[in-house]
Amino acid sequence: MKKRNILVAMMTALALCVTAVPASVYAQDATAETTVTQETENTEASNVNGADDPGAGRLAGHIAPEFFGEQSMARTTANYEHADKFKSGYTIQTGVDVSKWNGKIDWGRAKKAGVKFALVRMAYRGYGSAGSMGIDETGVTNLKNALAAGIPVGAYIFSQATTEAEAKAEADLLISQVKGYKITLPLVMDFEYYSDSGKNEGRLYDAKLSKSKATAICNAFCARVASKGYTPMVYANADMLKNKLNASDISKNYMIWLANYTSKTTYTGDYNFWQYSAAGAVDGISGRVDMNFRYIKKDTSDTTASGTLKTPALKASGKNFYTVKLSWSKVNGASGYKIQKYNSSKKAYETIKTISNGSTVSYNHTGLNAATTYKYRVRAYKKANGTTVYSSYTSAVKATTKKAVSGKIKGSNVNFRKGASISKAKIAQLKKGKNVTLTGKSGSWYKVKASINGKSKTGYILDDYVKITSRQAKVNATNVNVRKDPGTSYKKVTTLTKGTEISVIGTKGSWYKISFSVKGKKKTGYMLTSYVSIL
Known part of the structure; x- marks a missing residue:
């Protein structure tokens, strides 16, 4: 997907021409998880020189034949023919996907040229x-710049995963890179071979892989992303x-982004995006760029009359110091x-x-702060015959997360970062055994308070390196x-x-050592474990 200056004779530059349409939000306030690798001075995202970046083949114009369809590509978006199922009941948007191979991009100019969305490469294997x-x-x-220009964004990783564990690690890395940004389009696994001189390798x-194994890898990535709210x-x-895939086993639960460089695709399976060219021309983007259609099913959304479904009854409670159930x-x-x-x-x-x-x-809403009250509401919806109807929202229900808990660093020289990502700046390195206070969680990262040179600092540490005490x-x-x-x-x-409510701060045989408050004063003592329920 990452290309630039691709010299393919059949490709011609494409101009964007599409009317503005409202963006459909895919995920909001999603919580994220970072890489599953050790967060000391090492990280699995260690391929800093990009020596075997699979996107490099595209840069050199090495696009495998299977990307091309039977029909030649059209000159403008108006000359592309969409599948019959998208000809009515859908809004069709035009957008781009980009990577470092596109160089510096003027997103303001791209938006004026008609770009309605962007899918940004954040990582690769x-x-x-x-x-x-x-x-x-x-x-x-x-x-940052696409969002600043008002362009909805999603993100992707160029995968080379050959196991489900690798797929999950790729999902974690991708999520860690988008944490803190308004991601309203999908997070994507770019599942394709590296191509050199038009020949697949890598x-x-x-x-x-067998079709079933390859499918399981893709589904593992998707399940990981979905579990984090994206x-x-x-x-x-x-x-x-x-x-090479059992596509229906993916599309029955997750979205598909079809790549087929043709003016009319003959692919009959389900898909939600269509990358129709690798040779687009967009003002604000130098050289050639990948072009895509996005299909948004029209429905009555939030404007649909309420009350046609029964309103559910909602309950909420703090599950732990970072989760409301x-x-x-x-x-x-x-x-x-x-x-x-x-x-x-x-x-x-x-x-x-x-x-x-x-x-x-x-639903467990995670990634919250300790001892904080949150307010929620829920409503039911029903889809039928191309429309969506909604119940009324429940009355607002409040819930408070549990109090912060104590912990100790259990790794050597563990990075203490300003945000929940390995890309965030280091505040300090914490020594093994240092006492910290856990005040929240974001994905695999604990939000932590620690004393640094006599001053209280707040930052993030991977949960693998903190023991809750x-x-x-x-x-x-x-x-x-x-x-x-x-x-x-x-x-x-x-x-x-x-x-x-009590805090368990130790164990000795069949007894818990606990701390608790009596008339505002903190006390400690021991209680039989059978009389204590851990939250």
């Missing part, structure tokens, strides 16, 4: 046998979709549910998750004795009633 991952050094700049090609999508050419009653006939959280700074509700299964009646809990029985030491023969400190 090398095509060599080592399969080291690397960061696209222009990714963050392109995200680790993905050499793996000779919308996943798989990019592949028509030949890959038809002959939401649950609601099932609505007969519902296709799914829309969950919104109140944004106090904007004084408005924002959609945080759309559940696409009418039988799913719970206190856990939130509740007393689960009536009038339970707290003892000075672990044993019934020791002096009673006090008696706690059922439901009292």
Whole structure:
């Protein structure tokens, strides 16, 4: 997908001409997770020189024949023929996908030229046998500048994953790179072979994966992305979709981005985006650029009359120091549910998750701050005959996350960063055994308070390198004795009633060492483990 100055004789420059249409939001307020690799001085995203960047083949004009369709490419977007299923009931937008190979981009000019969306490469896995991952050094700049120009964005990683574990690691790396940005389009796995002189090669090609194995790899990436609140999508050419993947096993749950360079694709499977050319011409982007259509199904969205479905009953409670658990009653006939959280700074509700299964009646909202109250509402929706109808929203329900917990650093020289990403600046390196306070979580990163040179600092540390030394809990029985030491023969400190919140700060045999408050004063003691429920 990453090309530039591609010398393919059949390609001609394309001009953008499409009317403005409202963007459809795919994911909002999504929480992210960073790479699964060690976050000390090493990181799996170590391919900093890009020696085996699979996008380099495209730069040299090496595009495999299977990307091209039977019909020659049209001269303008008006001359492309869309599949019959998209000719009515859909809004069609035109956009681009870019990487470092496109050089510096003037996104303001691109928007004026008609670009309605952008999919930005953020990372890649090398095509060599080592399969080291690397960061696209222009990714963050392109995200920032496209968003500043008012262009909706998504992001992708050029994959060379040959195992499900590698696919998950790619998803984690991609998510870590987009954390903190308004991602309203999918996060994509670019599943294609590296091509040199028009011939496929590289680790993905050499793996000779079966269709079922390749499909499982793509689904593993998608499931990982979806679990973090983003919308996943798989990019592949028509030949890959038809002959190397069980495409229907992907498209039944996730989105497909078809690559087929032709004026009329003959691919009959499901797809949501169509990359129709690798030789577009767009003002503000030097050289040639990938061109895409995006198909947005028209529906009545939030303007649909409410009240045609029963309003669910919503409950919310703090699950731990970074999670609120939401649950609601099932609505007969519902296709799914829309969950919104109140944004106090904007004084408005924002959609945080759309559940696409009418039988799913719970959701854990993670990535929150400790001891903080949040407000939610939910409504049901039903899709039928190309339209969507909604129930009324529930009344607002509040929930407060649990208190911050204590922890210790369990790695040597662990990076303490300003944000939940390996791309964020280091505040300091923390030594093994250092005490910290955990005040929230974002994906695989704990939000942490630590004392640095006598001053309290807040930052982020990968959860693999923090051991929680206190856990939130509740007393689960009536009038339970707290003892000075672990044993019934020791002096009673006090008696706690059922439901009292406590912190577990240690274990000795069948006793928990706990901390708790009595009339505003913090005390410690021991309680039998059978009378304590860890939250």
